Amino acid sequence: MDTSVPSVAERRVHVVPLGYERDRIVEPLRRHGADVAYLLVDAPDRDGDRGDVDFDAAGAADPADTRVDPDGLTDYQRDAWTAVAEFAEVRPIPVALADVYDVLGVTTTVAARHRAGAEDGDRLFGNVSTGPRIAAVGVALACMIVGARPYSVEPERHRHDRRQEPLTEGVARTVDLPIYPMDAPTTDQVAVLGRLHERAEESLTTDKWNLIEWARERGLTFLREAGESRTAKYRALETHVLSPLRERGYVELEDIGRSDTVRLTEVGRRVFFAFKHKIDG
Structure with missing residues (x-):
């Protein structure tokens, strides 16, 4: 991750899927001095078009005024939210995390809001480790498109031995991913x-x-x-x-x-x- 010191007016803005994680959400934000954290909260049936962001609701002082249903969160997700709020401004956004286009659109919309990449804009980062794989692809693609910095967070340990037991079982469906031309060298x-x-x-x-x-x-x-x-x-x-x-x-x-x-x-x-x-x- 880019740890260089931002200018006086520049802020470090992070986009982080609020998946089934706690430490991999909180600790990178704490260690790298996040100023604003957009937590992408899973809302499969959310209102609005793909990529839409209600910035007024996301920035509400009272969590009850956001468009996110706190009752739908696990205890450790609520704990992650509270922990981040101790050192950064938390802005929760409802997103269909299983919809790569929604995640992609929301992340690029946040980037535009903060003028990421512009001389007078903020510095944008995207955590690709804390949501489902579809969300990781959406955040990573968005970062490539707008010139932001995606980062991955390796855990110290897993809950079970992956050599003995697979992470998942069964297949619900497969999802086609978007294809974007990358600016490859000639x-x-x-x-x-x-x-x-x-x-x-x-x-x-x-x-x-x-x-x-x-x-x-x-x-x-x-x-x-x-x-x-x-x-x-x-x-x-x-x-x-x-x-x-x-x-x-x-x-x-x-x-x-x-x-x-x-x-x-x-x-x-x-x-x-x-x-x-x-x-x-």
Whole structure:
């Protein structure tokens, strides 16, 4: 989870399904200084369209004025709510946790409300560990779409030995999940990530001109229309490869002497292996 200190006006806002958990809901919020916690409370037959959020009711001072039925909660769910309220502002929202589109819509609506991702907006996080798997998918997809930070919480122990007994039994139904195009790196970008990984494995540094020469030898697309001008080649490398990779945190640049050394980040290394199939074919 991103633990960097927010600006004075920025708040840490968390979206957390109120599933059959207690510690995995409360402790991450406490440890990472949550300011606002939107608890997604299961309401399969709730009023309103998918993704609708009544922010006035969610922010009501008296829990009885919210749209959530407290009698439908377990004792430990109520305890989680009370514990979080001791250090953060709790805003409960009724959501059909088994409806991925409802969870997705509610999370993106909360993100829009807090201008998550904007320069003057709040910092948004999503807990993908505390609800049913469908809810986890909805929260994770929403975070990817709006540029928020999803996080997973590993428990210290389980209630029973999973080596001896399965977690569930039977099948009620299967649910189709939405498909959203992810902003995957281009083939050229994956190739450059691979070159940086290869050089790092050999403890060798790599500057921009090294990448240009290597890309030219292999006929990478971004250089085909750059012409013979050295300046144009640098511009093509920056525009089509390095700038997008740097914005996503996959590479870093370091000034050394008169050249820029390009370094692969740990995230960039993982992304390279995730998309390596693009250059293996």
